[in-house]
Amino acid sequence: MEMLYHQFKRRVFSMAHRIVGPSDVEEVAQDVFVRVFRGLAAFRGDSQLSTWIYRLTVNASLSHLARRGRRQEVGDEILADVPAPPDLTRDPGLAARIEAAMQHLPPGYRAILVLHDVEGMSHEECAAILECRVGTCKSQLHKARARMRELLGAIGDEA
């Protein structure tokens, strides 16, 4: 059991961290692993074990956000939280800005961005984890990136 934990802990923790944020990530990651170990006997092998575990991670993270009621529309006021340097190409703090901006995305966009762009999964894998069609994944990713550009671009304009 502990071996399985060590195999998946970093990816589960990273995904949960980027979807729910740093304050609740430990609670969600614990919840995911408890669900994994208690549900392992009922796992029927319809999908890969990793897909099943990541699906649990995304679902647990989104459910946590829904419970917490943190769905919020992004307004201009949030951009003040994320200071922007003038040139993105030579921006040493780009990673931090991206992480901060991601927390202001709607949860669904955040999930697809984390799975596809951060974790490098294919659209097919993302569709299996999110239980949606590949086309839906692609359009969600396009919208998520456009929203992120808006967030980061507006920050640049403000600075």
Place this chain on the structure above:
Amino acid sequence: MNCGDVQIALTPYLDGELDIDRGREVRGHLRSCAACRQVAREESLLRDGLRALPTLDPPGDLWRGIARQLANAELADATGPRWRRVVARWQRSLRGLTVATAAVAIAIAIVAAVGIWRASHRGLQAARPELAAAPAATAPEVAIAPVVATPEGAPCSSLGPRDLAFDLKTEPTCVTEAYAAAATSLLDAALEQRALWSDEHQSEFNAKLDQLRRDIDLASEGRPRQRAYRALIRYLQRVTSRDEVELAGVRGAP
């Protein structure tokens, strides 16, 4: 391709998911449009930035928290009410049900419901005194289902373990016997209902029944006789179901 088209295609273009021709169109537009080039540059930077984000290490005590939660859950399982464990076990079993199994279960339930309804319907008729007193003098003597024996003389239903050659040899006889049994059951049902019919309808029924019984007697063994039985079964099914539909119309559906 205009700017709107290009910006929609930009995400798959940057991810290398567009086919060669479409990719060339997007590239051509980007060469000539500074605004779209800027959008592409920003999206490209964003994508690279997202891909460069590091995988994070969980805190060292995360496993201790998980182990504690698992222990608590097991404790709750062991000390909880028994019915909850039974329900959980059933839930696990039901999860294994396939769509096909569910469809078979539904079909069995429907057949059972129809059987119960038909049985209660017949019971209702038998309970009606005016139906019991109705004239039945014209009823023909019925002896449709003879005890059909296999070539070895043993009835199909009482056969013990058999081999394949024996099965093939006795199969036509057993099928005929099954048809005869079905015809008898249907005829019983039709005769019960006959008291409700008009004299004209009863005469018509009796004549048709005589004809079909003659066909059975005249048919040779095997498939011709089975065909004759099937004709009788179809007729009886039609007669009894028509009657039930009419009755249901008069009394209202049960």
